[in-house]
Amino acid sequence: MSDMQREITLRFMAEPGDQNFGGKVHGGAVMKWIDLAAYACAAGWSGKYCITAYAGGIRFVQPIHVGSLVEVTAKVIYTGRTSMHIGIRVDAGDPKERQRYLTTHCIVIMVAVDNAGRPSPVPEWVPVTEEDKYLHASAIKLVDMRRQIGEEMEAHVKGFPPPKG
Template sequence: MSGKERQLTLRFLAEPADVNFGGKVHGGAVMKWIDLAAYACAAGWSGKYCITAYAGGIRFVKPIHVGSIVEVAAKVIYTGRSSMHIALDVRAGDPKNTKRYLTTHCIVIMVAVDDQGQTTDVPEWVPETPEDIELRDSAIRLMDMRKKIGEEMEAHIQS
């Protein structure tokens, strides 16, 4: 139901197929999990098909070991007309206990589209708690920073 599912957590085991040459989970696998959770969260909020418009600020804090239980938590922290800013935390740990450690954090912007691939409106998310207001304000500050970075990057685009 649109507008009702603001957050979700995907849980699964890190498999041997996810390993990199160093014996830990490959960063690309983590990024795929992030994208999956961001999509599920955005679709749950908007009730629409969503595409990834931006993934940034990805911080790989600690490695994930094969066999660990992985939790990818996604939460809407800002909505525009058709966009949803999703904060994601990846945590992992031994499946035999409940302790999880932060491995990765980032922000993903998803955009809702219609059957013709055109952007479409999403329900507005209005923060109510002080924590949610701070998350929303942080998303707005990050938007301003991305705009400035985008302007600087224009000089590096080759025609």
């Protein structure tokens, strides 16, 4: 696939309907934008429909103000057999100015699926630059950390009563 797209930036205007009770953009709105950018990036890389398997390590660094231009940049940083780890960076700022500031960052794992909804192979991404090699190595470390966190979280899930019904 010669037209694979590894990186994409989506832009949104932070609207009054996006604000929380404190008057800033609601974290849920930011998470929706992140998911949209991750999907567009993964679909552009794989050429397939993709689903979100994991979103984690989200850090809300600074608030986004209503009226800001928000830029969500998504970049493939690691590929598995059917999955793509997407690094996300969210920047925002006054649309009348060029300057943007970091507001949020995280990792999203997307899985390519076929028409029956089964995981489907994706093209391998091979890092070339030193920065890409660093991101790739970091993604591999995060896989191990997620496994450990998942094991720890099992205790929390088991602590909840089963649903009634």
